[in-house]
Amino acid sequence: MKDFILKGNICYSKNKKEINTLENSYVICVDGKSKGVFSEIPDEYKKLTLIDYEDKLIIPGMVDMHIHAPQFAFRGMCMDLELMDWLNQYTFPEEEKYEDLVYAEKAYSIFAEALKNGATTRAVIFATRHRYATEVLMDLMEKSGLITYVGKVNMDREATEALEEDSALMSAYNTFGWINDINGKYKNTKPILTPRFIPCCTDQLMEELRQIQMTYGIPVQSHLSESPGEIDFVQFLRPDNLFYGDVYDEYDMFGKNDEENTEVKTVMAHCVWSTEEEVELMRENGVFIAHCPASNMNLSSGIAPIRKYIEKNMKIGLGSDVAGGHSDSIFRAITDAIQVSKMYWRYVDMESKPITFAEAFYMATIGGGEFFGKVGSFDEGFEFDAIVLDDENLVHPQELNLEERLERAVYLGLDLNGIKAKYAGGQKMW
């Protein structure tokens, strides 16, 4: 079913600063794409199936720009540590387990089920370095109905022995194998090249990945300038690079292949401590920023200067970063983004105005959605992702307008138990 009409209270971003809220309106989906929102059904669409969601809210699906599937199992635990300790003591030992496909199937099934039930319709996902476990995850994501990028991780140093790949060549070999295995296998699940981060990737591995990227033209995801300790380590490892992102750029995995002058679609998680030059290169090259406020708090990393990125008109989406972030809810990421921006204003830069609800909502939908194409809006031509929210159980004594209901639904986490229907790419998921 890719042609239909939904009726209800429709909310979506009008632009980066404002939200459209339309009571009792119709959003029309034809061939998986929106034809726009109407107060009455235009004649040409009157024969389409109408689903009436009555007083419920219909909003675009959420886009999670950064989530680690194998870390879902230990979300909300061991949160008293900083990034590097947390990686070594908990994350790497847990990720080792995904060598075992039985374990991978069990754990990834829980992950896929959770994402299916939540507000997220699109996600950019880290798996582990294990090729076959990554394919298990991709099978499950395809079944879930979500539209995702999934990356087999590449890492050949600075992890536990069991987790490091044997060599740069083995890592490349397995990456080729993985991409070829899944070639043409899925409709909604695509591969993304995933060097874990510079500390875990030798120069040789980066060069291999550069070649793979050029061969297949697939997008890239990684981590960037998350935490001061990590950045110092990168500087130690790569003393000749001007800044952290410059290393990715040297291997043509930072938005652009300079030699061939082609786009290399790239998303970098965090960007908390990016230098001016790094920011400038991200902007020039159109690198997407996955802003992960909960993770940046939990791991004591810091607060990304999102107001600055917005003013520079950069590409920004939100990430849950499970399990640095403890929740896979992008509703939660919206409110976290607002909250940390207020602390940034208060403690770091009083010129950086806090992010508004409308701005954070935009990042969670169209902002991240752009990584997938025209996604995150009900304007004509956008791919049709939607969730239907029932806020009836959030009883209130006063009149509420639609703006208030939307803000409240997000702040109170109505995605946990208030979603009544979900659509991705014009397909009803449930």
Next chain:
Amino acid sequence: MKDFILKGNICYSKNKKEINTLENSYVICVDGKSKGVFSEIPDEYKKLTLIDYEDKLIIPGMVDMHIHAPQFAFRGMCMDLELMDWLNQYTFPEEEKYEDLVYAEKAYSIFAEALKNGATTRAVIFATRHRYATEVLMDLMEKSGLITYVGKVNMDREATEALEEDSALMSAYNTFGWINDINGKYKNTKPILTPRFIPCCTDQLMEELRQIQMTYGIPVQSHLSESPGEIDFVQFLRPDNLFYGDVYDEYDMFGKNDEENTEVKTVMAHCVWSTEEEVELMRENGVFIAHCPASNMNLSSGIAPIRKYIEKNMKIGLGSDVAGGHSDSIFRAITDAIQVSKMYWRYVDMESKPITFAEAFYMATIGGGEFFGKVGSFDEGFEFDAIVLDDENLVHPQELNLEERLERAVYLGLDLNGIKAKYAGGQKMW
């Protein structure tokens, strides 16, 4: 039913830094008080009723040291404003409505029902300045089974005309009337003197409240050093006082009556920007701090220096501060307290180590519980407040120990739909 035994996985603070986690153990309640936790039932208690909660977690009830009942209706809305604007544009107009007892009954019923269903067993509550509506709230809280302090607010300036009381004398008169009305009426619901904050209370009103406090010996709650703008305003209004808290102290509502050398049990919400002298006086006088991290983020107030307060061995509990805070969950306040302490460490003072999970859990239970007496633990002699948590639906692929299950339950907000039973003061609430 005040004599019984609960069996399950029992978790509670061992001290300020550690949590006891006891699998398959027994906690015994006699006459509403804990007799302690045992691995086997001592002979003398073998005849008591046993309730077996199997693999569930049994933890102390949460204590909310600061919540505004009339603001519950608009929690999670209009969060793009700072404190003073938020008060004038949303809070005061909403609170005006509580002149109408029909509205008050409707709104407060929703509030009481929510608190009853959540993890909170004890709360210190602001009502509005309306005497009769406050009594409506107290009736509802008594019915809920929670054990609470409820305050009719005093305010005779700097609000909307409809919300300000007509004069200091009228405010005092209504406060006397209120206290006398409810005298002896409730078992679990007690009055607390509630000057809103210095900007809303004239000198004359403060003097009247001082007299009322001395007459009845009831505790005091108010706000302190929440936001720089508010503090500047207090300095403007009271130029001769050394610091904000000094004004409360001048009227003997800051932990102590100096003249009579008596204790005046006092809780002050926020204490984000307290000066060294203010902190020292709070410490000396035993003033409780209600730490409200979500509110302090939402209203861009700042981050309270909780590590410093802990090191000074001060009295600290957690507050949801609905609707400055958008959620009434003290589970959420625990994780918020940890998160903001990490940002404080990162941006304000690297000598202030982040708060650990165990420390925040202590504040949420024994820390705030001390305001009510011996509350917040299962050690012998503590009043018996407990919640039973079912984390079965939080599926996981790996083995988890009890520490991990507890931390996860709190981080993932299991208080929203995972509470299976609740006890306050030895009484089963549901």
